[in-house]
Amino acid sequence: MGTIEKLKILSNDSQYDLACACGTGKDDRRRRGLDGKWLYPVTLPNGGYSILLKTLLSNVCSNDCKYCPLRSETNVRRCTLQPDEVANIFMEYVRRKKVFGLFLSSGVIRDPDYTMDRINAAARILRYKHNYKGYIHLKVIPGASDAAIEDSISLASAVSLNIETPGKKHFDILSTKKDYINDIVRPLKLMSKLTAQGMKYSRVKCTTQFIVGASDETDSEIIQYMFKLYNHLKFQRVYFSAYQKGLGHPDIPGEKQILSNPNNIFMREHRLYQSDYLIRKYGFSYDDILFDPFGNLRLDKDPKDVWAERHPEFFPVKLNSADREELLRVPGIGIKTAEIILKTRRARKISSFEDLGIKGKRAEKVRKYVIFE
Incomplete structure (x- = not known):
């Protein structure tokens, strides 16, 4: 050849x-x-x-x-x-x-x-x-x-x-x-x-x-x-x-x-990558990653959302005073948005999602977990 x-x-x-x-x-x-x-x-x-x-x-x-x-x-x-x-x-x-x-x-x-x-x-x-x-x-x-x-x-x-x-x-x-x-x-x-x-x-x-x-x-x-x-x-x-x-x-x-859905294995891989990201970038510990009774991640839900649902006592998070680590626990808020929040509130009080450029479905998601105190 x-x-x-x-x-x-x-x-x-x-x-x-x-x-x-x-x-x-x-x-x-x-x-x-x-x-x-x-x-x-x-x-x-x-x-x-x-x-x-x-x-x-x-x-x-x-x-x-x-x-x-x-x-x-x-x-x-x-x-x-x-x-x-x-x-x-x-x-x-x-x-x-x-x-x-x-x-x-x-x-x-x-x-x-x-x-x-x-x-x-x-x-x-x-x-x-x-x-x-x-x-x-x-x-x-x-x-x-x-x-x-x-x-x-x-x-x-x-x-x-x-x-x-x-x-x-x-x-x-x-x-x-x-x-x-x-x-x-x-x-x-x-x-x-x-x-x-x-x-x-x-x-x-x-x-x-x-x-x-x-x-x-x-x-x-x-x-x-x-x-x-x-x-x-x-x-x-x-x-x-x-x-x-x-x-x-x-x-x-x-x-x-036996897979009911052949794409489940790729979703499993995806959930592992999401968990890896939470650990490397968001400061999550092993105990923060939640599993089903068989020791596996849920395929139907982001592991960050699973954590938030299991910890109602953590919320609501105060957008105008929470630290970076607290902000990163909010579903819908990622690293870039957390940085925007921290930068914006140094100049003025945040009173709406429009101040942060959060719109549509993401705004609906974030709204469940935060307050503008």
Whole structure:
């Protein structure tokens, strides 16, 4: 196969990683480029968005991850790009100003360290042959050695490794070849250590991702682990990828689950992202995220609305005197609106929603929880 034909196959196979598929705004979602390649959004350091070229180095894989359609037992068209092919293709995109950066992952060729050597070689060519100074996100392969991981971090702007499930019990349902403690937890801890504040690679961002719904985990378990990733390992972001029924092994829970609505799994992913946002941006604690008797988030309601309904004693919030944290507990008031409220009332008393630009259904929602004292 020629380079372009291989890229089409490998870029298409990267679609199974559905991070950013269910963003709340048009700039948050992945999309296809005109040539069929998947382009992913990234937040720029100075604000705004640009896009990443996302591809696999190879769809050859020796692992047996039962949720993955590229696992070793499946019959798919396999191919591998050489490191210099990846670098040359990407630099052509850069010269044409089509992308902001590169997101490079891979199936496991031979073994984790051989694969990491190929991934790191592509990044090294970009950094030292093409003198590329921009954004490179590299996926760490489960089971990679400490040396391979540090080499990757030395070349990247960001690194990630999928945690996949909240704990070994759920993980073992999905793989017999990978060891959760050694292949997943150990590398995540090392990534955290090497990029900690004050360390040599503190500029490098670390992220991870859960595969939601392939195993039998609950939302409460995912969110417990998410808190550990943020508070103990200091990861910058946690992502969620909804398992797509029909792609995995028929024996896993995600295939056996009977869904009354096939879109429920994507709504579950969306509710997890909303909970993540409440935790990262709004100051919610684990106890503030409320679950049903089975340990899952409600699909029919935003988790912020659920909290407000369960805490009537907190309301009404006084718009002219409440602090930022109190304002952010009000359904319908987000970060931008809270800042507008704080800025406006420094100049004058707020007496109506028109003062804040809150209109229509959002105004009706906010009105239930606030007063103009």
